[in-house]
Amino acid sequence: MTHASDRDLTIQLQAEFDNSQGVLQTNSKQLKLETGLLNNTGGLLFSAHDLDIQTQQHAVINTDTQDPAMKRGIQAMGNVNLNANALNNDKGVLLAGNDLSLTLQGDHVTHGVMVAGRDMGLQTTGDLTNQIAIRVGRNLSVSAQSIDNTVSGELVSGNNTQLMATKDFTNRGLVDGGHTQINSESLTNLGTGRIYGDRISIAAHDLINKEEWVGTIQKAATIAARNELDIGAHTIVNQEHALIYSGSDMAIAGALDNARRATGTANTLTNSSATIESGNQLTLHSADTLNVDAHIKIEPQVSTQSISEGDNPRYDYTRTITEDKLVLADPAKIISASNMALSEGAFKNLDSKVLAGGQLTKSGTSVENNERLGTKTTHDVGTMTKFNVRYCRFGSPFGCIYHDYKDETYAWQRAPVIETLNLTQ
Structure with a gap:
């Protein structure tokens, strides 16, 4: 159906309006629909000016309207205003040359394509899950109880992007705008x-x-x-x-x-x-x-070294160095x-x-x-050997009769040396 008059076209129905696979377009003034459930499955609702849809407490079904020739969907060269209980836009198209306004009730999950050349407003009383790319030329306003912008979701405007959630806003997708x-x-x-x-x-x-x-x-x-x-x-x-x-x-x-x-x-x-x-x-x-x-992760690293030093006495020992190392920063x-x-x-x-x-x-x-501090501990443990130590080999009540010489080895260690390290520099 094509309406070519220079007057507005208003359709008022209490019952369902079924435009599935149909065409309703006006090439002059505003098209206004006040109906019960609106079924535009595979159909075209088009206005050369503004399109106003009011379905009271009923849903709008705009499924299967994606068309490369753009001859299906809900479209207006001016503004589109849609007020409904619910919207099913699965594989659908909502297109406004100027402003697009959607007022819904309850929870809503976006589907299909929504395009506004100028401003777009999307309002629902429940939770909103956005999984499509919504990009508008000027201002974008979205309000809901909670908003979930999923990985595939985009909320983008050329000017102001306003997102208002009375409870939670969760974003895994893209949000962008001038402000x-x-x-x-x-x-x-x-x-x-x-x-x-x-x-x-x-x-x-x-x-x-x-x-x-x-x-x-x-x-x-x-x-x-x-x-x-x-x-x-x-x-x-x-x-x-x-x-x-x-x-x-x-x-x-x-x-x-x-x-x-x-x-x-x-x-x-x-x-x-x-x-x-x-x-x-x-x-x-x-x-x-x-x-x-x-x-930050610090682990002690241990190294050992065998050392012999000195003549008499001679020290034979193992030097153990325990040093904190920064292994993760x-x-x-x-x-x-x-x-x-x-x-x-x-x-x-x-x-x-x-x-x-x-x-x-x-x-x-x-x-x-x-800043995290660590320690470096050096500990030497081993033996000390004294060579040619003179001792009494044979003695009597009157004193030593015969002296001799021998080597003596003792357990030995140094007191640990502890240093403080700055690990994060």
Whole structure:
């Protein structure tokens, strides 16, 4: 069915609207559908302007609409607004030349293709699992109770990428944008997870940036801003070769202000065999910061040497050297190319690196900078032999009658010599 009038086309049905394998298009004004369940399996719903779909508490089925000729799916040259209880877009196409808005109920798993030339909004009242590449020309907004961006998932915009989860946000895929904004109770970026942006601002109660095994390979997650990075969180964990990076300034604190700048004080920041690096200035406001090598391994190595020295007495002994050796080092690193400011609480740097290209300042901060020490113990154990020792061979009550000479050997050892070694330099 083709509608060529210059008026809007509105279809209102209480019952199911079945457009499976069918065509409904308007080449002039808005197409508006108010129906029960909408079945567009293998069909085409098209508007040369805007397309508005309202199915009350019913689902929209848009399966099997992927078509190289783009003659199937839900499409509009202007805006697409879809409000439904659920959406099944398996092998389907949702395409808006301008803006795409999806408002759903309950849990949702993305399928198929979703494209917006300008802005896209995806909102659901339940949990959202994204396993497709969603790329929009301008702004992307996603909100759900929890968001799981899987390994194949991409949430990318040319301008603002706003991700809001009232509970958890889990990322194993790609997030990118001009300004990437994440708000969640808990943010876990793990393994193959990459969070990029010209600017990144993250507000969370807990932020965990960590590793995950993918088969036999350990992958470490990345949070990397091309320019500025602001993190406001109570608990921050960066571990196992994960990276938190900013090409310019970085600020880590306890919350974000209205301008999405880091403010306040985080409760804890743990950087465990991982890297936090800023291409310019770095500011850390944390009540308790731990920068630690989680894998440092020290083992004693033992060597022996047989030594004979001296004439009389002569010493024959074995020198045993027990020396601690650093066999594994995996230091955490906090780096700024320019100034670094540490404030508020306790800062512990254990067997790890803190490097500032400019000034390193500490305000109200107690610093514990410990490097692992080892020991070298040298212990000589053997015998001492005295040659030609004069002794009385025959004696009488009146004294020695005849003296003779003999060699005498005794057990002998030196007191151990213990030296302290700095193993991490």
